[in-house]
Amino acid sequence: MSAARITRRSLLVGGAALLAGAALPGTAHAAAPAPPILDCAAWGARPNSRIVNVVTQRPVKILVHHTATPNVVDLSRGAADSLARGIQNFHMDRRGWLDSGQHFTISRGGFVLEGRHRSLEVLRGGRQQVEGAHCTGQNFVAVGIENEGTYTDTEPTGVLWDRLREMCAYICGQYGIAPTEIYGHRDFKDTLCPGDVLYGMLPRLRGEVGDALGRRVEGSSVRAASWPVLREDDRGPVVRAAQHLLRAAGRTEVAVDGAFSAPMAESVRRFQADHATEEVNGIIGGESWPLLAAPVRAGEGGEAEQAVEALVASSSMRPPSTVGRQEWMQLLTAAR
The missing domain is CATH 3.40.80.10 (Peptidoglycan recognition protein-like)
Known part of the structure; x- marks a missing residue:
């Protein structure tokens, strides 16, 4: 072999x-x-x-x-x-x-x-x-x-x-x-x-x-909440949320359009390199999501709250007053 x-x-x-x-x-x-x-x-x-x-x-x-x-x-x-x-x-x-x-x-x-x-x-x-x-x-x-x-x-x-x-x-x-x-x-x-x-x-x-x-x-x-995997050519509200979160993390070159493009994948690789993740591959999964999905409170404004709004708009969930790790996972799962 x-x-x-x-x-x-x-x-x-x-x-x-x-x-x-x-x-x-x-x-x-x-x-x-x-x-x-x-x-x-x-x-x-x-x-x-x-x-x-x-x-x-x-x-x-x-x-x-x-x-x-x-x-x-x-x-x-x-x-x-x-x-x-x-x-x-x-x-x-x-x-x-x-x-x-x-x-x-x-x-x-x-x-x-x-x-x-x-x-x-x-x-x-x-x-x-x-x-x-x-x-x-x-x-x-x-x-x-x-x-x-x-x-x-x-x-x-x-x-x-x-x-x-x-x-x-x-x-x-x-x-x-x-x-x-x-x-x-x-x-x-x-x-x-x-x-x-x-x-x-x-x-x-x-x-x-x-x-x-x-x-x-x-x-x-x-079938419980989990971190989704995002890769090139994916589309939808979860991608849009990831784009907002990447921008909140300093990757302001990322466009918010709900489409996982090649330039977005390159921005993800740069984010992964900055955070020394095990894989620098442009895929958002179970290691990058926890780094991106920081806690956020309703009314804070900014890109992170916009990410929450993008997920809530496409799901049946009510917007939580505080979004921590568990709430992020539930929102991401519901919006898929």
């Missing part, structure tokens, strides 16, 4: 979604059976280059990724092993990491593979967390699952979906994580990961995982 095939961050171009809280450590939670999981030795992993850090705390969420590799038709065990080795080689040799960054990988053929060493052992214990490298800021608190393929405009295979549901249910049961605490990478970073289609399937995943655990997940908890 070539390195070019494994550069998933080239497409992973994830501000946390406000969902119901995870169960507290030590509380009772339903168990779910584990799907078959191939450990690192089974797929021929290299030894980790440094000691894998294990922390004495439970993770509180799951992050879903896609590998942004081709949607291969080879669904064999051999293809799954090759994928895992290719990801590990890229992460260790090109990124300089001590091991694969994700905790687990699911192939298009439905094979579940341990990613980072000790992840399976620690998951089975249900009391600790292996520090990952799948999402900056989330590596101590979230289990990262890579799903083979690119899900920008197509759905994952049925068998991959089944294993993802089973794996999420098992992880939630082991750690007492609420099914509503399943997120996409884009909820925390300026990235398209895990693809528009797979990200759009996460409400269904939360509901199915809840059913597997005997915990029905109702409407607003399944």
Whole structure:
């Protein structure tokens, strides 16, 4: 497998979604059976280059990724092993990491593979967390699952979906994580990961995982507020709000016209560079939104209040008197 095939961050171009809280450590939670999981030795992993850090705390969420590799038709065990080795080689040799960054990988053929060493052992214990490298800021608190393929405009295979549901249910049961605490990478970073289609399937995943655990997940908890992803050629009130917020942040060259143009993308890149975000890619996602969406009070005037007005005008929400992180997310979600 070539390195070019494994550069998933080239497409992973994830501000946390406000969902119901995870169960507290030590509380009772339903168990779910584990799907078959191939450990690192089974797929021929290299030894980790440094000691894998294990922390004495439970993770509180799951992050879903896609590998942004081709949607291969080879669904064999051999293809799954090759994928895992290719990801590990890229992460260790090109990124300089001590091991694969994700905790687990699911192939298009439905094979579940341990990613980072000790992840399976620690998951089975249900009391600790292996520090990952799948999402900056989330590596101590979230289990990262890579799903083979690119899900920008197509759905994952049925068998991959089944294993993802089973794996999420098992992880939630082991750690007492609420099914509503399943997120996409884009909820925390300026990235398209895990693809528009797979990200759009996460409400269904939360509901199915809840059913597997005997915990029905109702409407607003399944599809809750989150930071949207904006990119070139997007249009509408959310883009207009972002334009006002960019201007409020000093990017006064941005025109307020509701259209995400190439010049706007360049202004976003400059904003990202100024704030040293992990990705400088011109995409507004889960890392840039929290930097842009500063608290604002009604009557303050200025670009930030105009951003609020643009969102309120296109939604059924009443304008809040104070707009903080939660209100921004609710407004942005309602205006989409």
